[in-house]
Amino acid sequence: MKPGEAKDMVLEAGKRLLKEGLVTRSWGNVSLRLDKRWMVVTPSGKRYEELLPEQMVLVDYHTMEYEGVFKPTSEASMHAAIFRARPEIGAVIHTHQVYATTVAVAGKEVPAIVDDQAQILGPSIKVTRYQRSNSDELAGEVVANLAGRNAVLIANHGAVCVGRNMDEAFVAAQILEKTCQVFMGAAMLGGAQLINAEEASRLHQEYLTDYSRRAEE
Ligand SMILES: [Zn+2]
Numbered sequence: 134m135k136p137g138e139a140k141d142m143v144l145e146a147g148k149r150l151l152k153e154g155l156v157t158r159s160w161g162n163v164s165l166r167l168d169k170r171w172m173v174v175t176p177s178g179k180r181y182e183e184l185l186p187e188q189m190v191l192v193d194y195h196t197m198e199y200e201g202v203f204k205p206t207s208e209a210s211m212h213a214a215i216f217r218a219r220p221e222i223g224a225v226i227h228t229h230q231v232y233a234t235t236v237a238v239a240g241k242e243v244p245a246i247v248d249d250q251a252q253i254l255g256p257s258i259k260v261t262r263y264q265r266s267n268s269d270e271l272a273g274e275v276v277a278n279l280a281g282r283n284a285v286l287i288a289n290h291g292a293v294c295v296g297r298n299m300d301e302a303f304v305a306a307q308i309l310e311k312t313c314q315v316f317m318g319a320a321m322l323g324g325a326q327l328i329n330a331e332e333a334s335r336l337h338q339e340y341l342t343d344y345s346r347r348a349e350e
Contacts, residue, residue, distance in 0.1 A: 140187060142173075142299050143173045143189045143299075144185075144188075146299050146302075147161075147163050148182065149303070150163065150181075150228060153307070155307075161228040161230075162175045162226075163224070163227075163299075164192075166216050166223050170195065171194070174189065174192050174205045174212055175189060175206050176188055176190050176201065176202075176203035177203065178207075179203060188203055192212075194216045210268075211271060214269075214275065214276050215279065218276045222295045223299075226303065226306050227291065227292070227294075229291040230306065232313035233291065233309050234291050234292065236260075236317065237288055237292065241316075242260055243312060243313065244333075245327060245328040247315055247328075248336060249308055250312040251337055252336045252340040253283060254283050254294075254312070255333075255337045256281070256282070256334045256337060259285055260285075260287075261285065261286070261288050262274055283295050294309055
């Protein structure tokens with residue numbers, strides 16, 4: 134992928150997050166892995182509607198040096214830590230979506246309760262311990278609780294969703310929001326019936342294998 138193409142995709146994804154109500158203003162951020170060194174991220178504190186693709190920022194996810202007119206999002210270190218830890222991941226979306234944030238604030242791990250959740254997000258959705266935004270400690274917590282999964286809740290803050298490409302990360306963000314809403318609704322009815330843990334792992338593995346096969350075709 135050329136840097137220009139990646140910048141288009143990152144800005145497009147930022148605008149789509151706004152349109153779908155997964156973030157308000159620019160409080161959320163998006164990144165795409167370009168190669169073994171660079172990622173493209175949204176800039177810090179700018180409104181996506183007023184930005185141009187060339188204003189997206191190239192960041193070296195090993196050193197955090199960047200190339201761009203604007204500074205990268207202040208949460209770039211979290212994106213970088215994920216790209217370093219998860220070679221199969223191509224895109225990261227960080228949101229403050231309401232239902233996911235609500236569950237994150239309550240500090241509740243979401244077990245496998247919906248089949249598409251288990252397929253796309255993995256066997257459960259974990260919550261990090263509280264750490265200050267933009268800190269290395271938070272990046273570490275996010276990576277640890279995201280292991281083997283495509284979504285994680287950040288205590289008292291929001292969520293991070295990942296995918297092999299931007300579309301997959303986007304679907305993860307949508308499924309996460311729906312799952313958290315369903316989880317809260319089921320709690321009002323006395324609690325959700327769980328999908329057996331082995332079955333949940335199998336569903337996720339099947340999704341990953343099927344996806345790889347389709348990606349190769
Ligand atoms: Zn945030």
